[in-house]
Amino acid sequence: MPRPVRGIRRGWLLLPLDRRAAKTRPSFLQQLPSNTARPNENLSKADNATKQERSKFARSVLEGSTVALISLLGLGLGGYAYSLFYKRTVRSKIENAFSTGYSSQERVALGRIAFGSEEKVQEIVEKEFWVPRWEQEQVNDIVSGKTRGKYYLIIGERGTGKRALLLEAMRKVNGDGVAMLEAHSELEVFRTRLGKAIDYEFHEDYIGGLFSIRGPRDSTPLLDIERALNQLEKVALSMRKRRGKPLLMVINNIHLCKDDDQGRDLMEILQQRAEIWSSNELVTVVFTSDEHWTLERLIPHATNMHVMNIRDIRKEVVIDSLRKYRARYHNEHVPQGILEEVFNKICANINRREKSWFLNQCWILGDSMDDDVEEQQKFCAAAIVLARALVMREKELADPDGVLPEIPLHECRQIITRADFVRPFDHINVIHIDAWGMVRADSKPMQNAFREICEEEGFEEHLKATLNRLDELESLARTREVSWRAAPDWSGGIVPVQTYCAKISDPRVGGPEAAPSATPPQ
Structure with missing residues:
Protein backbone atom coordinates (compact mmCIF):
# COMPACT_ATOMS: atom_id res chain seq x y z
CA MET A 1 0.00 0.00 0.00
CA PRO A 2 1.61 3.30 -1.10
CA ARG A 3 2.45 5.75 1.64
CA PRO A 4 0.71 9.10 1.46
CA VAL A 5 2.79 12.07 0.59
CA ARG A 6 2.75 14.32 3.62
CA GLY A 7 5.55 16.73 2.94
CA ILE A 8 4.25 18.18 -0.36
CA ARG A 9 2.49 21.45 -0.13
CA ARG A 10 -1.07 21.36 -1.33
CA GLY A 11 -2.65 23.62 -4.05
CA TRP A 12 -5.41 23.79 -6.62
CA LEU A 13 -4.95 22.30 -10.18
CA LEU A 14 -6.79 24.17 -12.97
CA LEU A 15 -7.89 22.19 -16.05
CA PRO A 16 -9.51 23.59 -19.29
CA LEU A 17 -13.20 22.94 -19.71
CA ASP A 18 -13.47 23.43 -23.49
CA ARG A 19 -12.08 21.28 -26.29
CA ARG A 20 -9.54 23.79 -27.43
CA ALA A 21 -6.01 22.94 -26.79
CA ALA A 22 -4.45 24.65 -23.97
CA LYS A 23 -1.87 27.12 -25.03
CA THR A 24 -0.23 27.04 -21.69
CA ARG A 25 0.55 24.48 -19.08
CA PRO A 26 -1.59 24.27 -16.03
CA SER A 27 -0.05 25.92 -13.04
CA PHE A 28 -0.57 25.57 -9.30
CA LEU A 29 -2.26 28.31 -7.34
CA GLN A 30 -0.03 30.13 -4.94
CA GLN A 31 -0.46 29.54 -1.23
CA LEU A 32 -2.51 31.95 0.80
CA PRO A 33 -0.65 34.73 2.45
CA SER A 34 1.05 33.86 5.66
CA ASN A 35 -0.86 36.44 7.63
CA THR A 36 -4.06 34.45 7.24
CA ALA A 37 -4.24 32.11 10.27
CA ARG A 38 -5.16 28.54 9.91
CA PRO A 39 -7.71 26.87 12.21
CA ASN A 40 -5.29 24.21 13.52
CA GLU A 41 -2.70 26.77 14.55
CA ASN A 42 -5.33 28.83 16.38
CA LEU A 43 -6.38 25.78 18.32
CA SER A 44 -2.81 24.90 19.23
CA LYS A 45 -2.08 28.44 20.43
CA ALA A 46 -5.23 28.43 22.55
CA ASP A 47 -4.21 25.12 24.05
CA ASN A 48 -0.76 26.48 24.83
CA ARG A 91 6.52 20.43 87.83
CA SER A 92 9.32 22.82 88.70
CA LYS A 93 6.88 25.05 90.59
CA ILE A 94 5.51 22.09 92.53
CA GLU A 95 9.04 20.97 93.41
CA ASN A 96 9.79 24.47 94.61
CA ALA A 97 6.70 24.35 96.85
CA PHE A 98 8.28 21.40 98.73
CA SER A 99 11.75 22.91 98.91
CA THR A 100 13.28 24.27 102.10
CA GLY A 101 11.38 27.28 103.38
CA TYR A 102 7.77 28.23 103.99
CA SER A 103 4.90 29.08 101.68
CA SER A 104 2.53 31.95 102.38
CA GLN A 105 0.04 29.68 104.15
CA GLU A 106 2.78 28.16 106.29
CA ARG A 107 4.10 31.63 107.14
CA VAL A 108 0.67 32.69 108.33
CA ALA A 109 0.33 29.52 110.41
CA LEU A 110 3.80 29.79 111.93
CA GLY A 111 3.40 33.48 112.66
CA ARG A 112 6.50 35.23 113.93
CA ILE A 113 8.60 32.07 113.62
CA ALA A 114 8.54 32.24 109.81
CA PHE A 115 10.48 35.51 109.60
CA GLY A 116 13.16 37.33 111.50
CA SER A 117 16.74 36.57 112.41
CA GLU A 118 17.88 33.24 113.81
CA GLU A 119 18.38 34.66 117.30
CA LYS A 120 14.93 36.24 117.30
CA VAL A 121 13.29 33.03 116.12
CA GLN A 122 15.05 31.02 118.80
CA GLU A 123 13.90 33.47 121.47
CA ILE A 124 10.30 33.24 120.26
CA VAL A 125 10.44 29.44 120.21
CA GLU A 126 11.80 29.23 123.73
CA LYS A 127 9.05 31.50 125.05
CA GLU A 128 6.08 30.07 123.16
CA PHE A 129 6.87 26.34 122.98
CA TRP A 130 7.82 25.63 126.56
CA VAL A 131 5.01 23.18 127.51
CA PRO A 132 6.33 19.62 127.08
CA ARG A 133 4.21 17.18 125.08
CA TRP A 134 5.04 13.50 124.91
CA GLU A 135 3.50 13.26 121.43
CA GLN A 136 6.03 15.75 120.02
CA GLU A 137 8.73 13.16 119.33
CA GLN A 138 6.35 10.97 117.37
CA VAL A 139 5.14 13.93 115.30
CA ASN A 140 8.76 14.99 114.70
CA ASP A 141 9.56 11.57 113.24
CA ILE A 142 6.54 11.79 110.94
CA VAL A 143 7.41 15.24 109.61
CA SER A 144 11.12 14.54 109.20
CA GLY A 145 10.47 11.34 107.25
CA LYS A 146 11.89 8.86 109.74
CA THR A 147 8.49 7.23 110.17
CA ARG A 148 7.14 6.20 106.79
CA GLY A 149 4.82 3.70 105.16
CA LYS A 150 1.65 5.06 106.81
CA TYR A 151 -0.68 8.02 106.70
CA TYR A 152 -2.11 9.57 109.85
CA LEU A 153 -5.32 10.91 111.32
CA ILE A 154 -4.64 13.13 114.33
CA ILE A 155 -7.88 13.49 116.28
CA GLY A 156 -8.62 15.32 119.51
CA GLU A 157 -10.71 18.02 121.15
CA ARG A 158 -10.45 21.56 119.89
CA GLY A 159 -7.57 23.46 121.44
CA THR A 160 -5.53 20.45 122.51
CA GLY A 161 -2.54 21.42 120.35
CA LYS A 162 -2.80 19.21 117.25
CA ARG A 163 -1.75 21.98 114.93
CA ALA A 164 0.91 23.28 117.31
CA LEU A 165 2.59 19.86 117.33
CA LEU A 166 2.83 19.89 113.53
CA LEU A 167 4.07 23.48 113.37
CA GLU A 168 6.82 22.79 115.88
CA ALA A 169 7.92 19.75 113.87
CA MET A 170 7.86 21.82 110.65
CA ARG A 171 10.02 24.47 112.28
CA LYS A 172 12.67 21.93 113.17
CA VAL A 173 13.03 20.78 109.52
CA ASN A 174 12.64 24.36 108.20
CA GLY A 175 9.66 23.35 106.07
CA ASP A 176 11.68 20.95 103.91
CA GLY A 177 9.38 18.67 101.92
CA VAL A 178 6.22 19.92 103.66
CA ALA A 179 3.02 21.39 102.22
CA MET A 180 0.12 22.40 104.47
CA LEU A 181 -3.41 23.57 103.75
CA GLU A 182 -6.68 24.12 105.59
CA ALA A 183 -9.74 22.10 104.62
CA HIS A 184 -13.02 23.79 103.70
CA SER A 185 -16.61 22.72 103.15
CA GLU A 186 -16.77 24.33 99.68
CA LEU A 187 -14.94 22.33 97.00
CA GLU A 188 -13.94 25.41 95.00
CA VAL A 189 -12.26 26.90 98.07
CA PHE A 190 -10.53 23.61 98.82
CA ARG A 191 -9.34 23.43 95.20
CA THR A 192 -7.88 26.92 95.45
CA ARG A 193 -6.14 26.19 98.75
CA LEU A 194 -4.68 22.95 97.41
CA GLY A 195 -3.35 24.75 94.35
CA LYS A 196 -1.83 27.46 96.54
CA ALA A 197 -0.21 24.91 98.85
CA ILE A 198 1.58 23.05 96.03
CA ASP A 199 1.89 26.09 93.70
CA TYR A 200 -0.33 24.63 90.98
CA GLU A 201 -2.44 26.96 88.81
CA PHE A 202 -4.81 24.35 87.30
CA HIS A 203 -3.86 25.53 83.76
CA GLU A 204 -5.34 28.95 84.46
CA ASP A 205 -2.07 30.55 83.29
CA TYR A 206 -2.06 28.54 80.05
CA ILE A 207 -1.39 30.73 77.00
CA GLY A 208 -4.25 29.13 75.08
CA GLY A 209 -6.56 31.29 77.14
CA LEU A 210 -5.43 34.29 75.10
CA PHE A 211 -6.99 32.69 72.02
CA SER A 212 -10.17 31.56 73.81
CA ILE A 213 -9.07 27.94 73.66
CA ARG A 214 -10.93 25.82 76.18
CA GLY A 215 -8.31 24.30 78.41
CA PRO A 216 -8.37 21.57 81.07
CA ARG A 217 -9.79 24.03 83.63
CA ASP A 218 -13.32 23.63 82.20
CA SER A 219 -14.31 20.88 84.63
CA THR A 220 -15.59 20.27 88.15
CA PRO A 221 -13.56 21.00 91.31
CA LEU A 222 -13.14 17.28 92.00
CA LEU A 223 -11.51 16.75 88.60
CA ASP A 224 -9.22 19.71 89.22
CA ILE A 225 -8.21 18.23 92.57
CA GLU A 226 -7.54 14.90 90.86
CA ARG A 227 -5.33 16.63 88.27
CA ALA A 228 -3.41 18.43 91.00
CA LEU A 229 -2.83 15.16 92.83
CA ASN A 230 -1.62 13.59 89.57
CA GLN A 231 0.96 16.34 89.14
CA LEU A 232 1.99 15.98 92.79
CA GLU A 233 2.46 12.25 92.27
CA LYS A 234 4.79 12.83 89.29
CA VAL A 235 6.83 15.32 91.29
CA ALA A 236 6.99 12.95 94.27
CA LEU A 237 8.34 10.18 92.03
CA SER A 238 11.14 12.39 90.74
CA MET A 239 11.98 13.85 94.17
CA ARG A 240 11.92 10.46 95.90
CA LYS A 241 15.15 9.46 94.14
CA ARG A 242 16.95 12.62 95.20
CA ARG A 243 15.60 13.03 98.74
CA GLY A 244 15.48 9.41 99.82
CA LYS A 245 12.41 10.08 101.98
CA PRO A 246 8.75 10.87 101.31
CA LEU A 247 7.15 14.28 101.07
CA LEU A 248 4.59 15.43 103.64
CA MET A 249 1.18 16.97 102.99
CA VAL A 250 -0.83 18.21 105.98
CA ILE A 251 -4.59 18.82 105.66
CA ASN A 252 -5.91 20.56 108.77
CA ASN A 253 -9.49 20.38 110.05
CA ILE A 254 -10.72 17.71 107.66
CA HIS A 255 -13.97 17.64 109.66
CA LEU A 256 -14.96 20.92 107.96
CA CYS A 257 -15.79 18.96 104.80
CA LYS A 258 -19.50 18.43 104.44
CA ASP A 259 -20.92 14.99 105.11
CA ASP A 260 -22.73 14.93 101.76
CA ASP A 261 -22.04 13.35 98.38
CA GLN A 262 -19.39 15.87 97.34
CA GLY A 263 -17.68 15.83 100.72
CA ARG A 264 -17.59 12.03 100.77
CA ASP A 265 -16.21 11.97 97.21
CA LEU A 266 -13.47 14.39 98.23
CA MET A 267 -12.47 12.31 101.25
CA GLU A 268 -12.51 9.18 99.10
CA ILE A 269 -10.11 10.76 96.58
CA LEU A 270 -7.77 11.95 99.34
CA GLN A 271 -7.81 8.61 101.13
CA GLN A 272 -7.13 6.65 97.94
CA ARG A 273 -4.09 8.79 97.21
CA ALA A 274 -2.93 8.56 100.82
CA GLU A 275 -3.14 4.76 100.73
CA ILE A 276 -1.15 4.49 97.48
CA TRP A 277 1.45 7.08 98.42
CA SER A 278 2.05 5.71 101.90
CA SER A 279 2.51 2.15 100.65
CA ASN A 280 5.12 3.36 98.11
CA GLU A 281 6.68 5.90 100.51
CA LEU A 282 6.07 8.78 98.11
CA VAL A 283 3.98 11.18 100.21
CA THR A 284 2.92 10.96 103.85
CA VAL A 285 -0.53 12.51 104.29
CA VAL A 286 -1.56 13.81 107.72
CA PHE A 287 -5.20 14.68 108.48
CA THR A 288 -6.26 16.56 111.60
CA SER A 289 -9.84 16.49 112.87
CA ASP A 290 -11.90 17.57 115.87
CA GLU A 291 -14.88 15.30 115.20
CA HIS A 292 -15.39 11.56 115.23
CA TRP A 293 -17.41 11.25 112.02
CA THR A 294 -14.26 11.64 109.91
CA LEU A 295 -12.82 8.56 111.59
CA GLU A 296 -16.04 6.67 110.85
CA ARG A 297 -15.76 7.74 107.22
CA LEU A 298 -12.10 6.74 106.79
CA ILE A 299 -11.96 3.47 108.74
CA PRO A 300 -13.93 1.21 106.29
CA HIS A 301 -11.33 1.74 103.53
CA ALA A 302 -8.24 2.22 105.69
CA THR A 303 -5.28 -0.14 105.38
CA ASN A 304 -2.21 1.94 106.21
CA MET A 305 -3.91 4.57 108.38
CA HIS A 306 -2.63 5.21 111.88
CA VAL A 307 -4.79 7.17 114.34
CA MET A 308 -3.23 9.46 116.94
CA ASN A 309 -5.45 10.59 119.80
CA ILE A 310 -4.33 13.94 121.28
CA ARG A 311 -5.61 14.84 124.72
CA ASP A 312 -5.41 18.05 126.70
CA ILE A 313 -2.58 18.52 129.15
CA ARG A 314 -3.16 17.78 132.82
CA LYS A 315 -3.30 20.25 135.67
CA GLU A 316 0.05 19.17 137.09
CA VAL A 317 1.81 19.85 133.77
CA VAL A 318 0.23 23.31 133.53
CA ILE A 319 1.28 24.34 137.03
CA ASP A 320 4.79 22.95 136.63
CA SER A 321 5.25 24.74 133.28
CA LEU A 322 4.01 28.00 134.81
CA ARG A 323 6.49 27.66 137.67
CA LYS A 324 9.41 27.07 135.25
CA TYR A 325 8.35 29.96 133.03
CA ARG A 326 8.22 32.46 135.91
CA ALA A 327 11.56 31.23 137.23
CA ARG A 328 13.34 31.43 133.86
CA TYR A 329 12.06 34.69 132.41
CA HIS A 330 11.11 36.64 135.56
CA ASN A 331 13.47 35.17 138.20
CA GLU A 332 10.53 34.41 140.47
CA HIS A 333 10.11 31.35 142.66
CA VAL A 334 6.34 31.22 143.02
CA PRO A 335 4.90 29.12 145.88
CA GLN A 336 2.56 26.26 145.06
CA GLY A 337 -0.39 27.97 146.73
CA ILE A 338 -0.16 31.05 144.52
CA LEU A 339 0.11 28.88 141.41
CA GLU A 340 -3.01 26.99 142.47
CA GLU A 341 -4.85 30.24 143.07
CA VAL A 342 -3.89 31.61 139.64
CA PHE A 343 -4.96 28.37 138.01
CA ASN A 344 -8.34 28.38 139.77
CA LYS A 345 -8.98 32.04 138.98
CA ILE A 346 -8.32 31.58 135.27
CA CYS A 347 -10.33 28.38 135.12
CA ALA A 348 -13.32 29.98 136.87
CA ASN A 349 -13.82 32.35 133.97
CA ILE A 350 -13.38 29.53 131.45
CA ASN A 351 -15.87 27.38 133.36
CA ARG A 352 -18.48 30.12 133.26
CA ARG A 353 -18.00 30.57 129.52
CA GLU A 354 -18.42 26.85 128.83
CA LYS A 355 -21.46 26.63 131.08
CA SER A 356 -23.08 29.57 129.32
CA TRP A 357 -22.44 27.95 125.94
CA PHE A 358 -23.96 24.65 127.04
CA LEU A 359 -27.07 26.25 128.52
CA ASN A 360 -27.61 28.44 125.47
CA GLN A 361 -27.46 25.43 123.21
CA CYS A 362 -29.13 22.67 125.21
CA TRP A 363 -31.24 23.96 128.11
CA ILE A 364 -34.64 22.35 128.73
CA LEU A 365 -37.88 24.33 129.21
CA GLY A 366 -39.79 22.24 131.77
CA ASP A 367 -43.48 21.35 131.81
CA SER A 368 -44.57 24.73 130.40
CA MET A 369 -43.01 24.27 126.97
CA ASP A 370 -45.04 24.86 123.84
CA ASP A 371 -45.70 22.05 121.41
CA ASP A 372 -43.89 23.94 118.63
CA VAL A 373 -40.50 23.30 120.26
CA GLU A 374 -40.98 19.59 120.73
CA GLU A 375 -38.22 18.47 118.33
CA GLN A 376 -35.75 21.03 119.63
CA GLN A 377 -36.47 20.06 123.22
CA LYS A 378 -35.93 16.39 122.43
CA PHE A 379 -32.41 17.33 121.36
CA CYS A 380 -31.86 19.43 124.51
CA ALA A 381 -33.28 16.79 126.83
CA ALA A 382 -30.96 14.18 125.32
CA ALA A 383 -27.97 16.46 125.96
CA ILE A 384 -28.99 17.05 129.58
CA VAL A 385 -29.54 13.32 130.15
CA LEU A 386 -26.11 12.57 128.72
CA ALA A 387 -24.49 15.25 130.89
CA ARG A 388 -26.21 13.76 133.94
CA ALA A 389 -24.88 10.31 133.01
CA LEU A 390 -21.32 11.66 132.76
CA VAL A 391 -21.64 13.31 136.17
CA MET A 392 -22.87 10.07 137.70
CA ARG A 393 -20.00 8.18 136.03
CA GLU A 394 -17.55 10.72 137.49
CA LYS A 395 -18.62 9.84 141.03
CA GLU A 396 -17.49 6.26 140.41
CA LEU A 397 -13.92 7.30 139.58
CA ALA A 398 -11.21 6.94 142.21
CA ASP A 399 -9.49 10.18 141.13
CA PRO A 400 -12.14 12.52 139.68
CA ASP A 401 -9.61 15.35 139.25
CA GLY A 402 -7.25 13.24 137.17
CA VAL A 403 -9.17 12.14 134.07
CA LEU A 404 -12.54 12.85 132.56
CA PRO A 405 -15.28 10.22 132.90
CA GLU A 406 -16.00 8.25 129.73
CA ILE A 407 -18.92 6.26 128.37
CA PRO A 408 -18.76 3.91 125.36
CA LEU A 409 -20.47 5.24 122.26
CA HIS A 410 -23.02 2.44 122.01
CA GLU A 411 -23.95 2.84 125.67
CA CYS A 412 -24.26 6.58 125.19
CA ARG A 413 -26.78 6.05 122.40
CA GLN A 414 -28.71 3.68 124.61
CA ILE A 415 -28.82 6.22 127.45
CA ILE A 416 -30.33 8.99 125.33
CA THR A 417 -32.43 6.49 123.30
CA ARG A 418 -31.39 8.27 120.10
CA ALA A 419 -28.53 7.31 117.79
CA ASP A 420 -28.66 10.43 115.62
CA PHE A 421 -28.04 13.01 118.37
CA VAL A 422 -24.50 12.03 119.31
CA ARG A 423 -22.85 13.49 116.21
CA PRO A 424 -24.55 16.92 116.61
CA PHE A 425 -23.37 17.01 120.24
CA ASP A 426 -19.83 16.44 119.01
CA HIS A 427 -20.28 19.10 116.33
CA ILE A 428 -21.26 21.85 118.81
CA ASN A 429 -18.35 20.90 121.12
CA VAL A 430 -20.46 19.63 124.00
CA ILE A 431 -18.91 16.16 124.02
CA HIS A 432 -15.97 14.54 122.29
CA ILE A 433 -15.65 11.02 120.87
CA ASP A 434 -12.07 9.79 120.81
CA ALA A 435 -10.41 7.28 118.51
CA TRP A 436 -11.49 4.35 120.69
CA GLY A 437 -15.18 5.30 120.60
CA MET A 438 -15.33 6.65 124.14
CA VAL A 439 -17.62 9.63 124.83
CA ARG A 440 -16.59 12.27 127.35
CA ALA A 441 -17.07 15.99 127.93
CA ASP A 442 -15.37 18.18 125.36
CA SER A 443 -13.09 19.63 128.03
CA LYS A 444 -12.58 19.80 131.76
CA PRO A 445 -14.49 23.12 132.00
CA MET A 446 -17.42 21.51 130.17
CA GLN A 447 -17.40 18.63 132.66
CA ASN A 448 -17.37 21.20 135.47
CA ALA A 449 -20.40 22.85 133.86
CA PHE A 450 -22.19 19.49 133.73
CA ARG A 451 -21.49 18.95 137.42
CA GLU A 452 -22.66 22.42 138.48
CA ILE A 453 -25.93 22.09 136.56
CA CYS A 454 -26.73 18.61 137.85
CA GLU A 455 -25.95 19.50 141.47
CA GLU A 456 -28.28 22.51 141.56
CA GLU A 457 -31.36 22.20 143.73
CA GLY A 458 -34.48 21.37 141.75
CA PHE A 459 -32.64 20.01 138.72
CA GLU A 460 -34.01 16.48 138.95
CA GLU A 461 -37.61 17.69 139.23
CA HIS A 462 -37.15 20.06 136.29
CA LEU A 463 -35.68 17.32 134.13
CA LYS A 464 -38.45 14.92 135.06
CA ALA A 465 -41.11 17.52 134.26
CA THR A 466 -39.50 18.15 130.87
CA LEU A 467 -39.44 14.46 130.01
CA ASN A 468 -43.07 14.05 131.10
CA ARG A 469 -44.09 17.03 128.97
CA LEU A 470 -42.31 15.55 125.96
CA ASP A 471 -44.10 12.24 126.51
CA GLU A 472 -47.39 14.12 126.74
CA LEU A 473 -46.77 16.04 123.52
CA GLU A 474 -45.77 12.87 121.73
CA SER A 475 -48.89 11.12 122.98
CA LEU A 476 -51.06 14.01 121.82
CA ALA A 477 -49.52 13.80 118.37
CA ARG A 478 -50.27 10.09 118.12
CA THR A 479 -53.80 9.97 119.54
CA ARG A 480 -57.15 11.65 118.92
CA GLU A 481 -59.61 12.29 121.71
CA VAL A 482 -62.89 14.17 122.08
CA SER A 483 -63.23 16.30 125.20
CA TRP A 484 -65.60 18.96 126.52
CA ARG A 485 -64.51 22.25 128.02
CA ALA A 486 -66.21 25.37 129.27
CA ALA A 487 -66.45 28.45 127.13
CA PRO A 488 -63.66 31.00 127.65
CA ASP A 489 -64.48 33.75 130.11
CA TRP A 490 -62.35 36.33 128.25
CA SER A 491 -60.21 36.89 131.29
CA GLY A 492 -57.00 36.99 129.25
CA GLY A 493 -54.03 34.66 129.04
CA ILE A 494 -52.22 33.44 132.10
CA VAL A 495 -48.43 33.67 132.11
CA PRO A 496 -46.91 30.43 133.45
CA VAL A 497 -44.85 30.79 136.59
CA GLN A 498 -41.21 29.74 136.27
CA THR A 499 -40.35 27.49 139.18
CA TYR A 500 -36.78 26.53 138.24
CA CYS A 501 -33.94 27.68 135.97
CA ALA A 502 -30.21 26.98 135.90
CA LYS A 503 -28.00 29.72 137.29
CA ILE A 504 -24.79 31.29 135.97
CA SER A 505 -22.47 33.21 138.26
CA ASP A 506 -21.95 36.89 137.56
CA PRO A 507 -18.34 37.51 136.43
CA ARG A 508 -18.49 41.08 137.75
CA VAL A 509 -18.85 39.85 141.32
CA GLY A 510 -15.49 39.59 143.01
CA GLY A 511 -13.53 42.05 140.88
CA PRO A 512 -12.09 41.77 137.40
CA GLU A 513 -10.85 38.40 136.24
CA ALA A 514 -8.10 37.41 133.88
CA ALA A 515 -8.92 36.93 130.24
CA PRO A 516 -9.67 33.34 129.23
CA SER A 517 -6.95 31.42 127.47
CA ALA A 518 -7.38 29.86 124.04
CA THR A 519 -7.02 26.31 125.38
CA PRO A 520 -8.95 25.50 128.57
CA PRO A 521 -6.51 23.79 130.94
CA GLN A 522 -7.52 20.80 132.94
Missing part, protein backbone atom coordinates in the same frame (compact mmCIF):
# COMPACT_ATOMS: atom_id res chain seq x y z
CA ALA A 49 -2.21 29.55 26.51
CA THR A 50 -4.57 27.41 28.58
CA LYS A 51 -1.71 25.16 29.61
CA GLN A 52 0.36 28.14 30.63
CA GLU A 53 -2.48 29.53 32.73
CA ARG A 54 -3.00 26.16 34.35
CA SER A 55 0.67 25.82 35.11
CA LYS A 56 0.75 29.29 36.67
CA PHE A 57 -2.30 28.45 38.84
CA ALA A 58 -0.82 25.13 39.87
CA ARG A 59 2.47 26.83 40.69
CA SER A 60 0.72 29.47 42.81
CA VAL A 61 -1.36 26.81 44.57
CA LEU A 62 1.76 24.78 45.24
CA GLU A 63 3.59 27.79 46.60
CA GLY A 64 0.66 28.77 48.83
CA SER A 65 0.24 25.22 50.08
CA THR A 66 3.94 24.98 50.81
CA VAL A 67 3.90 28.22 52.77
CA ALA A 68 0.78 27.17 54.68
CA LEU A 69 2.23 23.74 55.41
CA ILE A 70 5.48 25.24 56.64
CA SER A 71 3.54 27.74 58.77
CA LEU A 72 1.37 25.01 60.26
CA LEU A 73 4.41 22.86 60.86
CA GLY A 74 6.17 25.74 62.59
CA LEU A 75 3.08 26.53 64.64
CA GLY A 76 2.72 22.89 65.62
CA LEU A 77 6.36 22.61 66.63
CA GLY A 78 6.07 25.86 68.57
CA GLY A 79 2.94 24.66 70.35
CA TYR A 80 4.55 21.32 71.14
CA ALA A 81 7.65 23.06 72.47
CA TYR A 82 5.50 25.40 74.58
CA SER A 83 3.52 22.44 75.91
CA LEU A 84 6.73 20.71 76.99
CA PHE A 85 8.01 23.94 78.51
CA TYR A 86 4.71 24.54 80.35
CA LYS A 87 4.60 21.01 81.79
CA ARG A 88 8.20 21.28 82.91
CA THR A 89 7.48 24.66 84.49
CA VAL A 90 4.46 23.25 86.33
